[in-house]
Amino acid sequence: MRKAAVKAKVILSMEADKETKEKIEAFVRARGCGGAEYEIDPSIGGGVVISIGDRVYDGSVKGRLESVKRSV
Amino acid sequence: MNFGIAAAQLLAEGGSIFDRLGITWESIVLHLFNLIVLTVGLYFLLFRPVKKMIKQRQEKVKKIEKENEDLSEEVRRMKNSSEKVLSEAKKEAAAIHESAVKVANQKADEIVSEARERAKTLIGQTQREMEEERGKLRKDIERQIADVSVAVAERVIEKKLTPEDNKALIEKCLEEWSKE
Numbered sequence: 001m002r003k004a005a006v007k008a009k010v011i012l013s014m015e016a017d018k019e020t021k022e023k024i025e026a027f028v029r030a031r032g033c034g035g036a037e038y039e040i041d042p043s044i045g046g047g048v049v050i051s052i053g054d055r056v057y058d059g060s061v062k063g064r065l066e067s068v069k070r071s072v
Numbered sequence: 073m074n075f076g077i078a079a080a081q082l083l084a085e086g087g088s089i090f091d092r093l094g095i096t097w098e099s100i101v102l103h104l105f106n107l108i109v110l111t112v113g114l115y116f117l118l119f120r121p122v123k124k125m126i127k128q129r130q131e132k133v134k135k136i137e138k139e140n141e142d143l144s145e146e147v148r149r150m151k152n153s154s155e156k157v158l159s160e161a162k163k164e165a166a167a168i169h170e171s172a173v174k175v176a177n178q179k180a181d182e183i184v185s186e187a188r189e190r191a192k193t194l195i196g197q198t199q200r201e202m203e204e205e206r207g208k209l210r211k212d213i214e215r216q217i218a219d220v221s222v223a224v225a226e227r228v229i230e231k232k233l234t235p236e237d238n239k240a241l242i243e244k245c246l247e248e249w250s251k252e
Binding site for chain 1: 218
């Protein structure tokens with residue numbers, strides 16, 4: 001019996017179009033996920049944050065600026 | 073004058089002069105005896121005690137003189153001794169003073185040297201602390217500048233980010249992560 005794949009958690013700053021969502025779905029499926037659950041959070045400023053298990057892909061404006069701030 | 077006249081009258085009357093004066097040999101012997109007794113009595117009762125007393129006085133005076141000389145000698149000796157002691161004490165005091173001055177100067181030099189060393193250490197420590205504090209302040213200011221810059225950038229990007237920009241940003245991120 002095949003184990004059900006975990007869904008990735010995807011945070012966006014605003015609603016994305018169908019094409020973008022398909023690319024996100026393809027990305028998470030390539031990493032073994034069964035799909036994606038979307039959440040809108042304007043505080044991330046833009047971009048996307050994808051959580052797959054313990055791994056977090058942070059492509060948000062807020063995350064990148066935080067990274068820049070840390071490097072300063 | 074009267075005695076001469078009386079003697080002349082007696083001679084003129086004739087007889088021995090002793091008879092005429094009533095002087096007999098018994099009276100002379102008696103007087104001689106009296107004189108001897110008186111002399112002997114005076115010798116034993118007056119002359120000897122007085123002589124003895126004078127001798128005692130002389131001995132006493134000699135003794136006092138001797139004591140006086142001894143005392144003078146003692147005083148002279150003590151004076152010499154005290155002068156010697158005083159001289160030695162002065163020398164010793166001078167030596168002690170010189171030694172004390174030397175020790176005090178040495179101590180003062182040590183204190184000054186120690187104070188200089190301490191001041192040097194303090195200055196070095198203060199400079200290091202100032203450098204550290206300056207570094208901390210610089211970092212703090214840089215952090216604050218970064219915070220403010222990031223906050224401003226966030227606001228600006230939030231306002232100016234269009235759906236197309238957002239889409240392009242997401243696609244760029246996916247592309248980068250896919251290469252990993």
